[in-house]
Amino acid sequence: xxxxxxxxxxxxxxxxxxxxxxxxxxxxxxxxxxxxxxxxxxxxxxxxxxxxxxxxxxxxxxxxxxxxxxxxxxxxxxxxxxxxxxxxxxxxxxxxxxxxxxxxxxxxxxxxxxxxxxxxxxxxxxxxxxxxxxxxxxxxxxxxxxxxxxxxxx
Amino acid sequence: xxxxxxxxxxxxxxxxxxxxxxxxxxxxxxxxxxxxxxxxxxxxxxxxxxxxxxxxxxxxxxxxxx
Numbered sequence: 001x002x003x004x005x006x007x008x009x010x011x012x013x014x015x016x017x018x019x020x021x022x023x024x025x026x027x028x029x030x031x032x033x034x035x036x037x038x039x040x041x042x043x044x045x046x047x048x049x050x051x052x053x054x055x056x057x058x059x060x061x062x063x064x065x066x067x068x069x070x071x072x073x074x075x076x077x078x079x080x081x082x083x084x085x086x087x088x089x090x091x092x093x094x095x096x097x098x099x100x101x102x103x104x105x106x107x108x109x110x111x112x113x114x115x116x117x118x119x120x121x122x123x124x125x126x127x128x129x130x131x132x133x134x135x136x137x138x139x140x141x142x143x144x145x146x147x148x149x150x151x152x153x154x
Numbered sequence: 155x156x157x158x159x160x161x162x163x164x165x166x167x168x169x170x171x172x173x174x175x176x177x178x179x180x181x182x183x184x185x186x187x188x189x190x191x192x193x194x195x196x197x198x199x200x201x202x203x204x205x206x207x208x209x210x211x212x213x214x215x216x217x218x219x220x
Contacts, residue, residue: 087179088195089180090183092192147182151181151185
């Protein structure tokens with residue numbers, strides 16, 4: 001079976017490393033306000049809140065940007081790299097996991113929209129896209145693990 | 155949909171792994187097909203027919219509910 005648009009299996013370990021770094025860095029940034037010293041750069045900022053220009057140069061620490069980028073690349077490699085033996089049943093499990101992750105994330109957003117307001121809601125909205133990938137990964141790997149352990153019993 | 159792939163395998167004396175290798179899928183997929191948890195594509199069914207040297211209808215058949 002030809003399954004396109006997936007990363008090669010050998011990139012998966014790299015993905016796990018990046019994902020772990022992204023989660024740890026993102027976590028300590030969000031909850032402890034930690035910023036890696038020396039990462040202050042003059043960044044290009046489009047459509048800034050203040051000022052009238054649409055482009056602005058802003059001095060900023062890029063710890064959070066770094067964490068986001070590393071997390072997204074890691075999650076994509078972990079979630080969308082091929083299995084050692086990739087076949088149509090695996091593809092079906094992957095698609096079903098995506099469906100469940102979509103339901104779970106958007107369901108969560110529905111509840112959040114009703115219950116959360118002001119900055120809490122803003123923070124919540126920030127974490128929805130990365131949360132979607134994480135739920136998908138958990139769902140997919142759980143099903144693959146169950147499949148392997150169940151078929152080993154027989 | 156029902157199947158008796160397990161019987162066909164036994165006739166050829168091949169394991170799930172060997173059948174999986176011959177048609178290019180994982181052993182778990184063969185296991186899921188035999189357990190009737192997954193209905194394979196026409197492509198896989200035809201590849202199995204080649205291995206068993208029988209028409210597809212000899213080891214896959216419809217149930218009344220299908």
